[in-house]
Amino acid sequence: MGQLLAVELIYRGVFQKTLAKNITRGIVLAAHNEGKLGISFGRYGDSPERNGIPAKSFAIIADDEETLQAGMAQYEPKEVDVTIVLDDTLCKGTESWAWYGLRPVNGALKPGRTLIVVSLQDAPELLKVIHRREEPYKLGILKGVTSFSGMWVYKDDHTDVRVLGAIAKALPELVGLKAVEQFIDEKLKNPLKAVSAHTAYDRFTAIEVKPGQGSAEELPHYTLPKWEDMRLGVSIKGQPQGGPYQDPVTKQTGGFRPARNQLFKKASTRTMRPVVNFATCTKCTLCWLNCPDGSFDVAPDGTYDVDLEACCGCGICEAVCPVKNCISMVSESEFHDNDRQWASFRKDRDAYLKWLENTIKTAEPIEQRSQGFRYRGQYQEQIPVALEVARKG
Amino acid sequence: MTTTITIPLEGKKKTYEQEALITGAEAIAVACKLANVDVITAYPIRPYDTVMQYISQLVADGEMDCEFIVAEGEHSQFEIVKHASACGARVFCGSSGVGWMYAMECLTVSPALRVPMVCMVGNRALDDPGAFGVEHNDALAVRDLGWLLNWVDSGQEALDTALISYRVAEDRRIFVPIALSCDGAFLTHSQALVKIPTAEQVREFLPRYNRGDLLLHPDNVISVAPQANEDWVTEIRRQNYAVTERACDVIREVYADFERIFGRKYGNPFFEEYMTEDAEVVLLGMGTLSTSAKVAVRKLREEGKKVGFVRLRWFRPFAGPLLAKCLERFHAIGVIDRDFSFGSPDLSGVVATEVRSAMYTSAATRPPVLGFICGLGGREVTVPDIREMTDIIFQAAHGKPQPSTQWIGLRG
Numbered sequence: 139m140g141q142l143l144a145v146e147l148i149y150r151g152v153f154q155k156t157l158a159k160n161i162t163r164g165i166v167l168a169a170h171n172e173g174k175l176g177i178s179f180g181r182y183g184d185s186p187e188r189n190g191i192p193a194k195s196f197a198i199i200a201d202d203e204e205t206l207q208a209g210m211a212q213y214e215p216k217e218v219d220v221t222i223v224l225d226d227t228l229c230k231g232t233e234s235w236a237w238y239g240l241r242p243v244n245g246a247l248k249p250g251r252t253l254i255v256v257s258l259q260d261a262p263e264l265l266k267v268i269h270r271r272e273e274p275y276k277l278g279i280l281k282g283v284t285s286f287s288g289m290w291v292y293k294d295d296h297t298d299v300r301v302l303g304a305i306a307k308a309l310p311e312l313v314g315l316k317a318v319e320q321f322i323d324e325k326l327k328n329p330l331k332a333v334s335a336h337t338a339y340d341r342f343t344a345i346e347v348k349p350g351q352g353s354a355e356e357l358p359h360y361t362l363p364k365w366e367d368m369r370l371g372v373s374i375k376g377q378p379q380g381g382p383y384q385d386p387v388t389k390q391t392g393g394f395r396p397a398r399n400q401l402f403k404k405a406s407t408r409t410m411r412p413v414v415n416f417a418t419c420t421k422c423t424l425c426w427l428n429c430p431d432g433s434f435d436v437a438p439d440g441t442y443d444v445d446l447e448a449c450c451g452c453g454i455c456e457a458v459c460p461v462k463n464c465i466s467m468v469s470e471s472e473f474h475d476n477d478r479q480w481a482s483f484r485k486d487r488d489a490y491l492k493w494l495e496n497t498i499k500t501a502e503p504i505e506q507r508s509q510g511f512r513y514r515g516q517y518q519e520q521i522p523v524a525l526e527v528a529r530k531g
Numbered sequence: 532m533t534t535t536i537t538i539p540l541e542g543k544k545k546t547y548e549q550e551a552l553i554t555g556a557e558a559i560a561v562a563c564k565l566a567n568v569d570v571i572t573a574y575p576i577r578p579y580d581t582v583m584q585y586i587s588q589l590v591a592d593g594e595m596d597c598e599f600i601v602a603e604g605e606h607s608q609f610e611i612v613k614h615a616s617a618c619g620a621r622v623f624c625g626s627s628g629v630g631w632m633y634a635m636e637c638l639t640v641s642p643a644l645r646v647p648m649v650c651m652v653g654n655r656a657l658d659d660p661g662a663f664g665v666e667h668n669d670a671l672a673v674r675d676l677g678w679l680l681n682w683v684d685s686g687q688e689a690l691d692t693a694l695i696s697y698r699v700a701e702d703r704r705i706f707v708p709i710a711l712s713c714d715g716a717f718l719t720h721s722q723a724l725v726k727i728p729t730a731e732q733v734r735e736f737l738p739r740y741n742r743g744d745l746l747l748h749p750d751n752v753i754s755v756a757p758q759a760n761e762d763w764v765t766e767i768r769r770q771n772y773a774v775t776e777r778a779c780d781v782i783r784e785v786y787a788d789f790e791r792i793f794g795r796k797y798g799n800p801f802f803e804e805y806m807t808e809d810a811e812v813v814l815l816g817m818g819t820l821s822t823s824a825k826v827a828v829r830k831l832r833e834e835g836k837k838v839g840f841v842r843l844r845w846f847r848p849f850a851g852p853l854l855a856k857c858l859e860r861f862h863a864i865g866v867i868d869r870d871f872s873f874g875s876p877d878l879s880g881v882v883a884t885e886v887r888s889a890m891y892t893s894a895a896t897r898p899p900v901l902g903f904i905c906g907l908g909g910r911e912v913t914v915p916d917i918r919e920m921t922d923i924i925f926q927a928a929h930g931k932p933q934p935s936t937q938w939i940g941l942r943g
Binding site: 183371372373374376377 | 769
């Protein structure tokens with residue numbers, strides 16, 4: 139048997155679907171220039187994708203036909219030689235709708251292999267949220283603005299070839315830089331892209347992550363039931379109704395918190411989260427009413443407190459809120475937990491409002507959010523920022 | 532179509548059975564009334580529509596109390612009863628031919644959702660051509676999907692089997708839909724004397740439909756029919772497979788109870804044997820072709836030809852080992868298919884293919900199983916047809932090889 143290598147690519151559903159496909163295809167076609175064989179495929183269970191849902195694509199590269207067949211004999215590789223994360227907010231873990239509970243982004247990585255993350259953050263910051271594991275591995279950051287586009291459009295910002303360049307550096311036995319450049323030259327026919335790939339190759343470095351380094355968050359464990367133990371009639375027991383909950387300061391109970399699905403939480407779909415100013419909330423109910431996921435609880439004081447495990451960050455609450463800066467969507471990379479905002483507000487009102495003021499400064503103006511293209515010309519507007527990053531590295 | 536028929540269903544003497552001259556479809560309508568069905572949906576298509584017309588008459592006359600909903604098409608017709616059944620209602624529905632096929636998406640999902648709907652299929656040829664005579668391919672279209680399927684050959688059996696079907700379907704061990712098949716015209720539109728049991732007897736036989744923890748109700752909050760990935764589907768299919776493992780035992784149990792309460796004896800529930808004790812060869816078929824088959828068997832017997840007839844009642848579950856044990860003692864078997872399965876092994880009809888399969892697994896001997904395609908599109912299966920088939924079977928029994936499938940009554 140020859141050499142068999144697997145690549146796992148974790149991306150945001152819809153926004154990065156085309157990008158992911160282009161990268162895994164690029165890996166196979168570039169490796170083929172070295173005489174290797176390969177296949178690329180998206181995780182079927184992730185489709186149809188929903189905006190932002192964590193999804194996966196794979197590439198399998200082998201020296202010969204029989205080795206490739208051995209790799210294809212299981213649909214999804216259980217162990218991979220390199221994992222690429224195309225959006226750094228995915229580092230908190232992923233829960234696609236085909237899985238049960240949050241999974242770490244480094245879970246399938248073979249010991250000693252490399253995790254590549256596209257990010258503007260540095261390694262210590264990312265390791266606050268990437269789950270710890272018992273074996274050492276490498277973490278490399280490909281500096282770059284997260285590349286998001288829409289269902290029907292593709293933002294050709296060179297992220298695809300930059301990732302290929304980084305892979306060539308991290309795992310040269312998979313594909314070398316020369317083969318990547320040949321692929322770009324012959325298939326993409328864009329000399330500028332070859333420069334981008336080369337630059338990414340030159341700049342890419344990875345650090346050693348020691349056993350136990352990373353987030354200590356406990357991951358949920360879920361055992362699938364046997365067929366005799368499953369309910370009949372393709373039915374699922376409903377959630378109990380929920381009820382009032384306690385004010386952490388006065389200990390009085392009130393409001394309403396519905397019981398929510400504990401087996402599927404939507405937090406890992408989120409790239410932005412709503413932060414709420416409870417001091418300016420007029421209790422108009424619009425956020426609670428319009429939230430498609432029913433993520434808002436009625437707090438005992440009548441304001442609305444978002445359950446950040448249930449929120450998928452769509453931003454509708456911000457859009458319908460009639461009070462300026464009462465609900466603001468802020469990049470998920472600013473946060474390291476899903477703690478309740480209303481509880482923090484009740485415990486220390488002034489500290490919360492001060493934190494809020496600083497936090498919402500980092501929020502992008504609503505018109506410029508990068509969840510796909512919001513308006514014609516947005517891509518052109520983003521080019522200077524992307525170029526700046528590309529120049530500095 | 533006949534005009535309104537008034538039947539003294541609930542006369543003064545309720546403890547006695549009464550006789551009525553009714554069609555097979557009307558017999559099923561009477562069964563619905565006796566079973567106190569809660570929700571019935573209708574959409575006209577011949578020959579099923581007889582039952583719908585008669586039930587609407589019973590409702591209009593105040594003899595029957597149910598939700599009678601005329602849907603805008605068969606798909607909705609079956610969707611409505613599917614949901615009503617999930618909500619705990621005893622339901623009845625039915626269709627024919629391409630109407631049944633138009634409901635196919637709903638027919639497909641119903642077994643996994645474990646809704647014990649009882650439906651009548653007035654067997655009708657599938658278009659095209661736009662024919663309306665009997666052919667069994669309509670009901671057979673659901674044979675692999677988890678439905679239970681039976682065929683009857685008389686008004687009496689139609690009424691009895693409708694009651695039996697409710698009891699079987701609503702048994703928690705089963706909880707899947709049942710299609711009760713009646714040959715178009717020959718059964719649905721011909722009137723015969725039918726003994727009608729009393730409401731008390733039916734009440735004793737048929738307990739209330741109890742959906743238990745599967746009941747769709749605000750007091751029992753459940754979510755039904757979500758998307759599921761490959762981690763769940765195999766297990767869900769296995770649950771429906773378990774139904775088919777248990778079905779034969781439950782059906783036996785129910786027939787025994789039927790006999791106890793109504794006094795009518797069906798013997799082996801799965802198939803009826805006619806003059807098979809000393810037979811050398813047998814014919815096998817489903818539905819009303821039994822009449823001409825039995826007449827032909829008697830005539831052939833007068834000529835000294837030892838032939839018998841086997842009529843299959845339950846096609847799903849298919850009582851394979853039991854049938855194989857019955858058939859293994861004959862020198863040759865002829866299966867009359869009022870259906871087709873184009874391109875199947877031996878190019879036979881559905882029933883012949885199933886019989887061969889059952890014989891291969893469970894029979895001690897390997898007599899030839901000949902397939903006959905006959906009586907399509909409502910064409911009669913005549914006594915001479917049966918005679919012709921019997922001659923062929925005897926030739927096979929005497930060692931003369933015969934084609935595995937032959938078309939009988941075909942011009943050419």
